[in-house]
Amino acid sequence: MDFELSDEHVALRQSLRTFFEREAPLDVVSRHDRDEEFDNDLYRKAAEIGLCGLAFDERYGGSDADQISICIAVEEVARASAALAYAWLPTATFCAKGLARFGTDEQKEAILPRVATGQVRMAMGLTEPNAGSDLTHLASRAVRDGEEFIVNGQKVFTTGADTADYIFAFVRTDPEAPASRGLSVLLIPRETEGVTVRPLRKLAGQATHTCEVFLDDVRVPGENLVGELGQGSRIIFDLMNGERIYVGAEGTGLGQGALDMALAYAQQREQFGRPIIEHQAVAHMLADMAIDVETSRLITYSAAWKLDQGMECSLEASMAKVYGSEAGTRCANRGMQILGGYSYMVEYGMERYWRETKLYEIAGGTNQIMRNIIARELAKR
Numbered sequence: 001m002d003f004e005l006s007d008e009h010v011a012l013r014q015s016l017r018t019f020f021e022r023e024a025p026l027d028v029v030s031r032h033d034r035d036e037e038f039d040n041d042l043y044r045k046a047a048e049i050g051l052c053g054l055a056f057d058e059r060y061g062g063s064d065a066d067q068i069s070i071c072i073a074v075e076e077v078a079r080a081s082a083a084l085a086y087a088w089l090p091t092a093t094f095c096a097k098g099l100a101r102f103g104t105d106e107q108k109e110a111i112l113p114r115v116a117t118g119q120v121r122m123a124m125g126l127t128e129p130n131a132g133s134d135l136t137h138l139a140s141r142a143v144r145d146g147e148e149f150i151v152n153g154q155k156v157f158t159t160g161a162d163t164a165d166y167i168f169a170f171v172r173t174d175p176e177a178p179a180s181r182g183l184s185v186l187l188i189p190r191e192t193e194g195v196t197v198r199p200l201r202k203l204a205g206q207a208t209h210t211c212e213v214f215l216d217d218v219r220v221p222g223e224n225l226v227g228e229l230g231q232g233s234r235i236i237f238d239l240m241n242g243e244r245i246y247v248g249a250e251g252t253g254l255g256q257g258a259l260d261m262a263l264a265y266a267q268q269r270e271q272f273g274r275p276i277i278e279h280q281a282v283a284h285m286l287a288d289m290a291i292d293v294e295t296s297r298l299i300t301y302s303a304a305w306k307l308d309q310g311m312e313c314s315l316e317a318s319m320a321k322v323y324g325s326e327a328g329t330r331c332a333n334r335g336m337q338i339l340g341g342y343s344y345m346v347e348y349g350m351e352r353y354w355r356e357t358k359l360y361e362i363a364g365g366t367n368q369i370m371r372n373i374i375a376r377e378l379a380k381r
Contacts, residue, residue, distance in 0.1 A: 152216060
């Protein structure tokens with residue numbers, strides 16, 4: 001077993017760290033967060049260095065990166081800005097990947113090159129007011145009408161929908177089929193008549209709005225069907241392991257950011273005549289943060305490697321999601337304690353990590369659902 005990153009992986013992390021420290025410093029990210037204003041310039045620059053094409057091949061302007069590279073990129077994006085992660089991840093690692101795997105040649109050629117250049121973004125239209133963890137009971141309905149679908153329904157927690165070009169929407173196309181077999185995926189252009197998007201107020205990552213989407217007799221061309229009719233569940237479950245692994249990487253990146261910030265503060269802040277890192281209570285919190293980050297990274301990369309090899313990894317992906325998200329929360333909590341009163345001050349940045357981490361214990365399937373999956377996989381094995 002080789003636990004060393006390749007030279008290419010090390011270079012990728014270093015280049016991304018340098019890029020984000022230059023283009024997304026704390027004061028800029030905090031300003032966009034405060035003003036609830038999406039940073040189009042940062043997204044465009046991220047696309048220019050190749051971040052938006054990681055999950056599909058060179059034919060469409062991507063790089064077909066391996067899963068470890070994607071995890072490294074996710075870590076660095078999450079460490080820099082949750083708002084960027086909220087816009088970039090659904091587009092680049094879920095919707096674009098789904099399109100690359102299941103879309104028609106025409107869809108790929110029309111959309112993926114523009115995803116790679118940052119010209120097109122997509123929002124995930126999965127969750128509904130009455131369907132969260134149980135995605136097989138979605139109620140949004142699409143009915144065939146000649147060469148089109150007519151879509152009615154409502155989505156919620158559709159992050160980035162107000163500035164996205166498409167909603168990658170999971171809809172019910174066969175109400176008579178079993179719950180898991182009547183779903184399909186449609187690419188719904190956001191500016192189509194009958195699509196109404198309403199931003200919601202939320203705790204963190206305000207620069208990328210999380211939205212409700214109302215679909216009222218929305219006409220969608222038949223060629224916007226992704227994959228086969230009635231095979232939406234296959235697409236969901238094909239992408240889910242990757243999404244859970246990336247959530248683990250997000251937690252790792254947030255934990256790393258909190259650790260870096262707390263360590264720098266503890267080395268500079270003096271109390272009782274010496275830097276607080278020399279006080280055992282603070283040193284032990286830093287040590288626990290480092291243990292969490294390293295453990296999270298190892299379990300996430302292990303799952304990512306299995307995904308790359310085409311191996312069954314539902315157990316490992318779920319573990320990565322649970323451990324990574326909870327490790328990120330623990331690190332942010334300890335970081336708040338180490339910075340003390342300054343942790344509440346926006347200019348120091350720790351409060352932003354603290355706000356951002358909690359989402360990942362919920363998004364991508366709650367950690368309670370993940371534990372159900374882990375237990376079920378253990379019984380199967």
